[in-house]
Amino acid sequence: MSPVAAGSGPYNATSPYWLDGAAPLAPELEGSVTADVVVVGAGVCGASVAWALAQAGVQVAWVEARGVSEGASGRNAGFVLQGTCERYSRAVGLMGRERARAVHQASRDNHLAMATVIEELGLECGYMRRGSLQLAGSEQEEGELLESAAMLREDGFSAEVRAGEGLDELYQQAGFRVGVHIADDGELDPARFVRGVAQAAVGRGVRLFERSPVLEIAAPSPGEAYVRTARGEVRAQLVLVCTNAYAGEIIPWYADKVDPVRGQMLATAPAPPMFSSPVYADHGYDYWRQDEAGRVVLGGWRNLDVAGEKGTAEVLHAGIQERMGAFLERFPGMRGVPITHRWSGTMGFSRDGLPIVGAVPGLPGALGAVGFTGHGFGFAWVCGQALVELSLQGTSEIADRFSSRRFVG
Numbered sequence: 101m102s103p104v105a106a107g108s109g110p111y112n113a114t115s116p117y118w119l120d121g122a123a124p125l126a127p128e129l130e131g132s133v134t135a136d137v138v139v140v141g142a143g144v145c146g147a148s149v150a151w152a153l154a155q156a157g158v159q160v161a162w163v164e165a166r167g168v169s170e171g172a173s174g175r176n177a178g179f180v181l182q183g184t185c186e187r188y189s190r191a192v193g194l195m196g197r198e199r200a201r202a203v204h205q206a207s208r209d210n211h212l213a214m215a216t217v218i219e220e221l222g223l224e225c226g227y228m229r230r231g232s233l234q235l236a237g238s239e240q241e242e243g244e245l246l247e248s249a250a251m252l253r254e255d256g257f258s259a260e261v262r263a264g265e266g267l268d269e270l271y272q273q274a275g276f277r278v279g280v281h282i283a284d285d286g287e288l289d290p291a292r293f294v295r296g297v298a299q300a301a302v303g304r305g306v307r308l309f310e311r312s313p314v315l316e317i318a319a320p321s322p323g324e325a326y327v328r329t330a331r332g333e334v335r336a337q338l339v340l341v342c343t344n345a346y347a348g349e350i351i352p353w354y355a356d357k358v359d360p361v362r363g364q365m366l367a368t369a370p371a372p373p374m375f376s377s378p379v380y381a382d383h384g385y386d387y388w389r390q391d392e393a394g395r396v397v398l399g400g401w402r403n404l405d406v407a408g409e410k411g412t413a414e415v416l417h418a419g420i421q422e423r424m425g426a427f428l429e430r431f432p433g434m435r436g437v438p439i440t441h442r443w444s445g446t447m448g449f450s451r452d453g454l455p456i457v458g459a460v461p462g463l464p465g466a467l468g469a470v471g472f473t474g475h476g477f478g479f480a481w482v483c484g485q486a487l488v489e490l491s492l493q494g495t496s497e498i499a500d501r502f503s504s505r506r507f508v509g
């Protein structure tokens with residue numbers, strides 16, 4: 101199996117379903133601009149930063165290479181899950197019980213903070229809090245899920261086992277036997293969320309520039325920052341880097357710490373109501389949900405070609421797309437429902453699976469929050485807020501938890 105360039109091969113790439121008809125929000129950066137802070141990257145992380153800075157009355161220039169949420173933030177599945185992409189028992193094995201619990205709690209705080217801003221701004225972004233369902237695809241995974249559920253409950257989180265008759269018939273018919281329902285997970289239209297926050301930030305005075313790739317970042321000392329684009333530049337006291345998967349392209353320090361990893365997605369035409377919450381199967385490699393309009397959005401299957409699904413090219417992978425379409429056929433109600441959209445996006449996987457927040461070695465006038473490892477809607481909002489706390493107060497609990505210092509020396 102091999103990746104197929106967008107627009108060629110058996111499948112044509114469309115724009116991501118979430119970005120259908122999305123109009124530009126801002127002009128390109130031209131000429132010289134000054135600000136207190138310059139933010140680079142306009143996904144969910146940059147939006148969190150821009151909004152928090154705007155509320156604090158800081159003068160912000162916000163520079164995005166493409167359009168707002170045209171990176172991973174407008175190309176994902178819109179799950180707002182708790183935890184990292186590892187099942188809880190594996191997370192505990194990797195980082196220890198206390199740290200795993202604290203990381204898990206951080207993602208719950210992230211969800212709560214996003215829900216609060218959705219309410220405060222009245223964002224119409226299809227936000228629902230229907231929980232999520234984790235499904236086991238093998239006996240080994242069943243054991244892992246049950247162990248994770250028990251550990252989650254011991255640590256004060258909710259996790260309800262659904263097995264045998266307790267598992268929805270829909271999933272039993274599709275070959276699953278064990279599931280775990282996490283009651284307080286959520287879902288949303290990720291692009292409408294990020295674009296809504298961006299518009300609110302612009303309304304509070306943030307100067308947003310789209311179609312303006314940053315070509316150079318200089319931040320030689322604290323209080324001194326400069327970014328340059330093809331037709332403009334920003335001088336500020338601080339640069340905040342929110343470029344996730346692309347971080348290593350402009351800042352070499354990130355290049356061996358954040359790996360760009362591709363994820364495939366598709367969306368169908370509206371189908372009868374079937375999936376009552378987001379579903380995460382096969383260790384989180386496969387995921388799908390049905391949105392308010394009845395469209396099923398499905399993605400993943402990256403484990404079919406881990407080596408091939410690397411890099412930042414937003415190409416379709418014919419073999420994976422085919423397998424995703426075939427999987428839908430396992431649900432009788434999905435047979436014959438047309439697939440209307442196929443796209444891919446780029447995640448930024450950190451080497452230890454956790455976000456990297458704070459100082460950028462070699463750039464004293466910069467801070468960054470990157471490396472969300474496939475769960476940016478579980479962590480990036482609070483990590484963005486942590487960047488702002490670090491910028492304005494010099495300390496942040498979340499930044500300490502995910503500090504970039506763990507990769508230094």
Ligand SMILES: Cc1cc2nc3c(=O)[nH]c(=O)nc-3n(C[C@H](O)[C@H](O)[C@H](O)COP(=O)(O)OP(=O)(O)OC[C@H]3O[C@@H](n4cnc5c(N)ncnc54)[C@H](O)[C@@H]3O)c2cc1C
Nearest residue numbers: 141143144145165171172173176177179314363445476477
């Ligand atoms: C297929 C897929 C499915 C996913 N599903 C989920 C999910 O359901 N739930 C979940 O929590 N996470 C999911 N993720 C991951 C999630 O989308 C990301 O973790 C999250 O969007 C990262 O947000 P961000 O703002 O850090 O990065 P991005 O959204 O990628 O934003 C970074 C921005 O920086 C810009 N940029 C890069 N370089 C420059 C430059 N030189 N100058 C200016 N701008 C620049 C980019 O254009 C981009 O817009 C998924 C990702 C993919 C690809």
